[in-house]
Amino acid sequence: MNTNTRLSRIGAAASLVAAITASGAVRADVIAQSVLSIGNFTLKIGNGNGTLGDTITSGGPISIIGLTTTADRAADLAGTGNMSVGSAGITCFGACGSFNADPYAQVTGTPTATYVGGAPEVTGDAISGSMTARTGGTVSPDPGGDGTASSNVNLNADFELRVGTAGTRLEVAFGATSILRAYLDGPGTATAANSWNMTLRNASNNA
Amino acid sequence: MFSFNGQGGAIGGTVFSNPFLLSETVSTTLAGDVNLGVQTGNFHAETAGLATGSYKLSLRQNSLADGFQRVETVRVPEPAMLPLVGVVAVLGVAARLRHRRG
Numbered sequence: 001m002n003t004n005t006r007l008s009r010i011g012a013a014a015s016l017v018a019a020i021t022a023s024g025a026v027r028a029d030v031i032a033q034s035v036l037s038i039g040n041f042t043l044k045i046g047n048g049n050g051t052l053g054d055t056i057t058s059g060g061p062i063s064i065i066g067l068t069t070t071a072d073r074a075a076d077l078a079g080t081g082n083m084s085v086g087s088a089g090i091t092c093f094g095a096c097g098s099f100n101a102d103p104y105a106q107v108t109g110t111p112t113a114t115y116v117g118g119a120p121e122v123t124g125d126a127i128s129g130s131m132t133a134r135t136g137g138t139v140s141p142d143p144g145g146d147g148t149a150s151s152n153v154n155l156n157a158d159f160e161l162r163v164g165t166a167g168t169r170l171e172v173a174f175g176a177t178s179i180l181r182a183y184l185d186g187p188g189t190a191t192a193a194n195s196w197n198m199t200l201r202n203a204s205n206n207a
Numbered sequence: 208m209f210s211f212n213g214q215g216g217a218i219g220g221t222v223f224s225n226p227f228l229l230s231e232t233v234s235t236t237l238a239g240d241v242n243l244g245v246q247t248g249n250f251h252a253e254t255a256g257l258a259t260g261s262y263k264l265s266l267r268q269n270s271l272a273d274g275f276q277r278v279e280t281v282r283v284p285e286p287a288m289l290p291l292v293g294v295v296a297v298l299g300v301a302a303r304l305r306h307r308r309g
Contacts, residue, residue, distance in 0.1 A: 028276035028277055028278050028279070029276065030274035030275065030276040031274070032272040032273055032274045033272055034270040034271055034272050035270060036229065036268055036269075036270050038268065043264075046253035046254065048221075048253070050223040050251070053253075065261075106244075106245055116272075118270075118272075120268075133266065133268055135268050135269060135270035136270055137270045137271065137272040138272055139272045139273065139274040140274070141274050141275070141276060142276070144278070145276075145278055146276065146277045146278055147274075147275075147276055148274065148275045148276075149272075149273070149274050150271075150272065150273040150274070151270075151271070151272045151273075152269070152270075152271050153269065153270045153271075154267075154268070154269050155266075155267075155268040155269075156265070156266065156267055156268075157265075157266040158263060158264070158265050158266075159263070159264040159265075160261065160262075160263060161261070161262040161263070161264055162260070162261050162262070163257045163258065163259050163260060163261075163262060164259060165259065166256070166257075166258055166259050167256035167257070168256065168257055169220075169253045169254050169255065169256055169257065170209070170253060170254045170257065170262075170264070171251075171252070171253040171254075172211070172250075172251070172252055172253065173249070173250065173251045173252075174249070174250050175247070175248070175249050175250070176213070176227075176229060176246075176247070176248060176249075176250055177245060177246065177247045178227065178229065178231070178243070178245075178246045178247075179243070179244070179245050179246075180231060180232075180233045180242075180243040181233065181240070181241065181242045181243070182233045182234055182235045182240075182241040182242075183235075183239075183240045183241070183242070184235050184236070184237070184238055184239060184240075184274075184276070185238045186238060186276060186277075186278070186279070187276065187277050187278075187279045188236075188274065188275045188276035188277060189234070189235070189236050189273075189274070189275045190234065190235050190241075190273070190274050190275075191232065191233070191234040191271070191272070191273045191274075192232070192233050192234070192271070192272050192273075193231070193232035193233075193234075193269075193270070193271045193272075194229065194230060194231055194232075194268075194269070194270050194271075195229070195230040195267075195268070195269045196212060196213050196229040196230055196266075196267070196268050196269075197210065197211070197212035197213070197230070197266075197267050198209075198210070198211045198212070198264065198265065198266050198267075199208065199209065199210045199264070199265050200208065200209040200210075200219075200254060200262055200263070200264045200265075201208050201262065201263050201265075202208075202258070202260055202261070202262055203260070203261040203262055203263050204260055204261065207208055
């Protein structure tokens with residue numbers, strides 16, 4: 001067998017192998033969920049010993065003068081819709097049945113629906129201990145397909161306080177529930193994050 | 208100033224209870240399920256003694272979720288066609304042996 005014949009046979013074999021291969025698709029599924037629920041939030045007069053102190057009353061060592069809450073929510077499901085709203089409530093695009101029913105419920109299992117949702121909520125008052133502040137967002141962009149989705153939810157609460165007796169301590173107590181999940185079974189990325197912080201500053205000098 | 212962020216400590220005060228991190232991020236770029244589940248607990252803190260005057264207490268809370276996925280097309284052998292490779296190979300060897308004997 002001369003060299004040309006050998007090369008042609010090798011080429012034919014390679015062509016055959018190429019012909020019997022086919023394209024395959026790697027599935028991609030993503031779920032990202034973040035929920036932070038602050039419940040029974042209460043402000044008290046601290047006693048320094050780790051037990052709940054006295055209730056705040058008007059004209060007492062500490063008074064609550066006012067409370068302002070603001071919220072915003074943004075949801076983006078690429079190719080379907082996006083929205084940014086400067087208030088509490090629910091924003092959701094796609095198959096939103098379960099999200100609208102309870103946006104703060106844990107999402108388990110693998111993704112079965114395409115949706116993105118975000119929901120901030122604040123209710124109650126901090127003196128009686130009934131204040132609840134919740135933020136939650138879930139993204140599930142196109143199970144088995146291509147997609148991007150993002151949810152960003154903010155909640156702010158600002159109290160105005162007056163300390164009438166020097167040396168008084170302000171106490172804060174609450175229950176919290178956090179859910180964080182980043183699920184991925186193919187090429188892509190998934191990120192879920194919660195953040196919370198509280199600061200008390202003197203209104204006259206910001207210290 | 209008093210600052211408490213649920214990360215275990217406080218500036219200008221005392222933390223009595225901080226059972227888990229209130230500020231946390233999970234992320235993955237590889238196949239898997241990074242799942243912290245449902246964390247619950249009670250948080251408790253208080254400031255140091257305050258001077259008389261007016262104060263502003265600010266609470267800030269955020270939840271963020273972000274996902275990106277793509278279907279990747281790859282060339283893979285069709286399993287149903289693999290036996291054909293073997294048949295072709297056997298026929299090729301047999302033909303070569305016949306040629307040598309002839």
